[in-house]
Amino acid sequence: MSEIKSDLLYTKEHEWVRKAAGGTVVIGITDFAQSSLGDVTFLDIPDAGKELRAGEIFGTVESVKSVSDLYAPVSGKVVKSNRALVDDPAGINQDPYGDGWMLEIQVSNSAELEKLLSAGQYESVAE
Amino acid sequence: MKQTCLHSQHVSLGARIVDFAGYAMPVQYAGVMTEHQTVRERVGVFDVSHMGWLSLRGPKIAELINPLFTKDVAPLKNGRALYTLMCNKEGGTIDDLILYKESDELIHMVLNASNKDKDLEHITRYLAAETGVQITPSFDKVAILAIQGPRALELLKDLGCPLEYQFMNFGRWDVLGKSTYLAFTGYTGEVGAEWIIPVEIAGELWAQILKAGAKYGIAPCGLAARDTLRTEMGYSLYGHELTEDISPVTAGLNWAISWDKADFVGKAALLYEKTAPTRKLISLKADSKRAARPGAKVHDSSGHECGFIASGTFSPSLGYSIAMAVVSTSSDGPYYVPFREDKLLFEITKRPFYTKASKS
Numbered sequence: 513m514s515e516i517k518s519d520l521l522y523t524k525e526h527e528w529v530r531k532a533a534g535g536t537v538v539i540g541i542t543d544f545a546q547s548s549l550g551d552v553t554f555l556d557i558p559d560a561g562k563e564l565r566a567g568e569i570f571g572t573v574e575s576v577k578s579v580s581d582l583y584a585p586v587s588g589k590v591v592k593s594n595r596a597l598v599d600d601p602a603g604i605n606q607d608p609y610g611d612g613w614m615l616e617i618q619v620s621n622s623a624e625l626e627k628l629l630s631a632g633q634y635e636s637v638a639e
Numbered sequence: 640m641k642q643t644c645l646h647s648q649h650v651s652l653g654a655r656i657v658d659f660a661g662y663a664m665p666v667q668y669a670g671v672m673t674e675h676q677t678v679r680e681r682v683g684v685f686d687v688s689h690m691g692w693l694s695l696r697g698p699k700i701a702e703l704i705n706p707l708f709t710k711d712v713a714p715l716k717n718g719r720a721l722y723t724l725m726c727n728k729e730g731g732t733i734d735d736l737i738l739y740k741e742s743d744e745l746i747h748m749v750l751n752a753s754n755k756d757k758d759l760e761h762i763t764r765y766l767a768a769e770t771g772v773q774i775t776p777s778f779d780k781v782a783i784l785a786i787q788g789p790r791a792l793e794l795l796k797d798l799g800c801p802l803e804y805q806f807m808n809f810g811r812w813d814v815l816g817k818s819t820y821l822a823f824t825g826y827t828g829e830v831g832a833e834w835i836i837p838v839e840i841a842g843e844l845w846a847q848i849l850k851a852g853a854k855y856g857i858a859p860c861g862l863a864a865r866d867t868l869r870t871e872m873g874y875s876l877y878g879h880e881l882t883e884d885i886s887p888v889t890a891g892l893n894w895a896i897s898w899d900k901a902d903f904v905g906k907a908a909l910l911y912e913k914t915a916p917t918r919k920l921i922s923l924k925a926d927s928k929r930a931a932r933p934g935a936k937v938h939d940s941s942g943h944e945c946g947f948i949a950s951g952t953f954s955p956s957l958g959y960s961i962a963m964a965v966v967s968t969s970s971d972g973p974y975y976v977p978f979r980e981d982k983l984l985f986e987i988t989k990r991p992f993y994t995k996a997s998k999s
Contacts, residue, residue, distance in 0.1 A: 550655075550863075551672040553953035554928040554960075556981075569979075574930060576671045576863050576952060601928070605670075 514544035514638055517609055521625065522634035525583045528609060529628055537625075538616045539585055541573065544638040546608045549575040552601040557582070557614050562590045564617060566624050571614075573604065582614070586624045592616035643688035644782050644838040645845055652859055660752035662689040665861040674864035675955040678827050682788035683860035684848050691755030692781045692835055693748045695762070697772035700746050707765055707904060708738070709887060711897035715740040720807045720822050724887050724895055725761065726905030730912055732881040732890075734758050737824055739809050747820070749783065749833070751877045782841035786848065787831035787868075790855035795821070795832060797851045804830075815840045826865065828872035828991065870952050870961060873922060873990020879933055879949045880920055880963055888912045889965060890920045919968050920949065923985035924992065925960040928953055931976040931983055937964045938975050945970035954992060960985075961992045 516522075521529040526545035530538045546552065554574040564570050564584040571582040594614050597603050603611035619625065629637065640663040649656065654665035665686065667674060677683045697703060705712045710723035717740055725733040734754040739747040750758045759776055766772050786794060792804050802810045802821055809822035812834075820835040836844055849857060866876070875881050880890045887895055888909050896909060925931075931951035939945045946966030954961045962985065964974070975982040 550667060551670050554930065556929070572929075572978075574928075574953075576867060576930075577666065579932070 514542065514547055515609075516542070516544075516631050516635055516638065518631045520609070520631060521585075521628035522631065522637070523583065523585045523628060524637055526638065527583065527585050529585050529625075531625070532616065535622070536591060536616050536618050537586060537588075538613050540608055540613045541582070541604065542634075542638065543608050545580070546605045546612070549573065549578055549580060549605075551575055552604045555598050555601040555604065555614075557593055557598065558590055559593050559595075560590050564588060564590065566621075573601075584617075585628060586617060586619050586621070588617040588620045590615050591618050641689075641779070643686055644779075644841050645686045645688065648842065648845055649686065649859070654859070654861060657862070659862055660689055662752060664689060665859070667861040667863045668859050671861070671863040671867060672955050674858055674860040675867050677856065677858040678788045678829055678860060678864065678868055679956055680789065681856040681858075682786065682790040682794055682831070682852055683858050683864070684845075684852065685785040685787070685860050685865055686782065686845070687785055687833075687865075688779075688782040688841070689752040690783055691748075691750035691752065691758070692777040692783065693750060693755070693759065693762070694775040694777065695746045695748075695766075695772060696744055696775070697769065698744060700744055700772065701740060703769065703772065704746070704762070704766070705900070706902065707762065709896040709903060709905070709909070711900040712738060712740070712746075717742050718808055718810055720809050720824050722895055724881070724892065725758065726886065726903075726909065727883060728905060728908065730886040730888065730905045730908030731883040732877070732885060732887060733761055733883070735875060735877055735881055735887075735895075737822070739820070739822060749835075754877060780838060782836045782838055782845075784834045784836065784841075784845065784848065785825060785827075785831065786834065787825050787827040787829045788855075789829060790852075790857075791829070791831035794848070794852050794855055794857070798847060806830075815843060826874060827868040828874075828993065829868075867952050867955055870950050870963070871954050871956055871991065871993035873963065873992060876950060880965075885918075885920075885949075885965060886912055888916065889918050916968050918946070918965050920963055920965055921972075922988050922990045922992065923962040923964055923972075923974060924957075924988045925962075925983055925985045927960050927983060928958070929978070929983050930960050931962045931964075931985070935976045937966055938977065939970045940973055940975070943970070945974070948976060956993050961988075963990070
């Protein structure tokens, strides 16, 4: 059974969203996603400063046998990008909700957070 | 989908199962990175029973079938294995395989799973007029287990293997009242063997291998690790570096062709290609962890599309992306593979990508 944290929000594309202070969110991919991928070999995410639009592809995560697009769960500006994770993507497999964080985003439209899934709703997606 | 005789063992070990050549096969167990490393540093065991064991019996069988193969099979000594290819008249590859000469009257082959029916038909048609030849496919009647890694030979000794190691030697090994073959061959670049076992005792021997191998840190390994290991060695995989349209000359396998052998199927076409090649297989590496995928288009530095990726992967032992590509002989590096918003830049290198000296 993959782990789902009750205090996070989720997307159908298997990303998690944590609300942080000052109107930002931190995002990554879920335990279910990392398990489906297998050992992550490559991560491509934007640097700080990039503007994202909800639903658009912002990057790529790869394993030996698969390639997955990463979708922006909300619109906003990237304020922090986990470059250490790009250098060594193993954190995605080992600690998807912790060291595996990918971006911190300054949310431009907080109404978009309402569209995200609760842990309970994500549970039925991650079966 | 078909299954090998060890399917339930793979399921109980938690393997992720995929369809490969019509078989439900384990692609990974604990994970491709750890499995790959286990083979490079300790010992791993692979179930490759989807491949086809074929035996041919008849007087002077090696001479009789020699024209099917690019390599000269006739001088092969008893107890020796040989890597060779069967080509079509246009020089394209029907299959690449290992051939085992047991005696002047008995030869075996291991055929790629995706080609075994095609190969059997090709060989049968070639030998149709020969009344003294027995063609015995043992597809799905034998298991084939590859035991590979620096500790493999110690493990085999612990299991009671009576054969002395010499690379590309093979012999019979009677175990549990049945006849098996053990060949010192492999597809990983590590020392080891491939064991051909009647299905009736395969389950018992698989369990014995894992039990005796525990002290060496053995792990069961799947097709994903098999692919990263062979790619690091620059070994061809049928369907990638070799196809009905890609000849062994294009694939840089001149050493697997006996040019001074009397005529063999495809020889004229291969000779012609050797004098005027239009395509070549090159080895590439990138300063990136991003893999180029098979089929991706390759461009030269002026932007012209000049070929395609045959195999490409992140290399677990080297820590960067490696690939083999078929490109036009008139093109020059550096090359790139385009991505959505990016270019993956490759420089030309030589295979094997990985050597014992190069490990990171």
